[in-house]
Amino acid sequence: MVNPVLLIAVPLGLSFTLPLFGLISKRIEKYVPIVALVFNLVVSFMLIPEVTKRPINVFIGGFQPPFCINLVVGPVGILFSALIALVGLLASIYALDYIREGAKQLYHMLYLLLLTGATGVVLTGDIFNLFVFFEILCISSYALVGYLGDKAGIESAVKYLIQGTIGSSLMLIGVGLLYGLFGTLNMADIASNIDKVSSISIFVPLVLLITGLGVEAAIFPLNAWLPDAHSSAPSSISAILSGIAIKVGIYAVARVIFTIFGASSILHFLVLLGLVTLLIGEISAFCQNNIKRLLAYSSIGQIGLIVFALGMGISNGVVGSLFQLISHALSKALLFLTVGYMIYRSGSMEISKLEGMGKRMPLTSLAFTIGAFSLVGLPPFIGFPSKFLIIRAALSKQEVLFTVLIALVLLGTVIEGAYFFRVVQVLYFKGNHNNLKREEAPVPALIPIVILMVLIVIVGVYPKPVTTMLNSASSELLNRIEYIRSVLG
């Protein structure tokens, strides 16, 4: 058996030894993230059969829980770590050619640190450790947003930094209050004792934690940083921020609500927040003329859908939510990666400047179309089964309220369709297409784009293996007794 600690240790170690590789040869630096993420991907997939039988617990430092820092590698953790490694790997292959200016060595170091932080958050079983990994993720993403050092990038990075820091400070206060109440930082130990204190005194830490994590998860009133940060970062980073960073925030919110607090009473509030986030995101996306801002707002909308489905609090809903999370990670990563070279070729982020791309970059435009159709939820792409599962779960609740809410969600999807089809129309049917030369994106960029395209279609046609995995993941999230037992023995 491979020790799951390596999932965190290898990328962390490689990110700090990366300058040493740079001493040997400047050319091999950029391959280091690929090596680390291939390793993570392989290890994650090797662990899947074992983890689905029973979660693996790793105790660091040789103490027993609740006194040690522990890693809980359950179905949810391994699912997320595989997703992080997959999307991270594809974006790092893309970056081989895409990142040409600036301090490239620092880019690759920060990139690996970002993914280390994300992997750490999803695997850890200790709430303070979760905070630390979250900060690793956040600080490296602040720096990467401002990587190009241009006007927009720096301004967005400052905004992101201020909001993100306040969020993580609130989260740290919440962690401190929990420690004061329970005298432990182990999530399973807190969860097993949570019923012993009055609900008023756990309400404040719950609110602080959800608010703090909600900043990174971009839940509605806390997401003002997202459109700026995602649109002014380099495209490979936008893909990671949209595909991974906000998903990790969602994971942390879900873990706090379901596992630690078992707070089923605030789920309706979560449903409402999700719906508002969805509608506001989609309507704002509809008004955009800048393609990257459009994609960023669409991420907000999709996050809303994921939160909405999580808030239903039933097994089907959580499966749908996690499936939507995977589908959004793949589709949005694909969209940002394709858009990166489209902007590079057309020299502008305006949607109207993308005219004729269908002829200039046929494969990239096809990939964009597939990604867009998948996000809208057309079959046979991955977005269809995920949205279908969410709608089925909402209808299975058999409450009038949820029928009305799901109708509003579908309205959001219609808006989403409207703006994505508009972009696809510009790509293929607008403007004069004569005298256009074919100038496809370079091969290192096409490899991840094609892989993502194939994955989106394959999982869309044959979702069975993914849903089996998601079923065990959702039961881990919803069954907190089992989680506590698996950690504390």
Added chain:
Amino acid sequence: MSVLNNYVYYGGAFGLIFIGIYIVLVKRNLIKVIIGLSILDTGINLFLISLGYISKGTAPIFSKIDMEIARMVDPVPQALVLTAIVIGVAVLALALTLAIRLYHHYGTLNLRKIKDQRW
């Protein structure tokens, strides 16, 4: 008075936290906002330390046989604060770096005047 003695640290800590949040929300100058974030950080660190603090306590090391366990200070919050300080320094350094770059681009640190990006 003993009640006051027990809670004075919490009062101070949350006072600093609210002062920090107030500065971040109200001030227009980016440097002042960063100072606010720093005060917020300090407040949280003080809060974490006071969770495990015992007046005239000793370090939790069994160096003598007759040491009382009840008088020992809880070491976990101190470890947390050590980590939180390091994180705070990293954020502060990054924020100041970005402030310098922002000033190069805009020639001002007034956040009300820097609004190229908006919804």
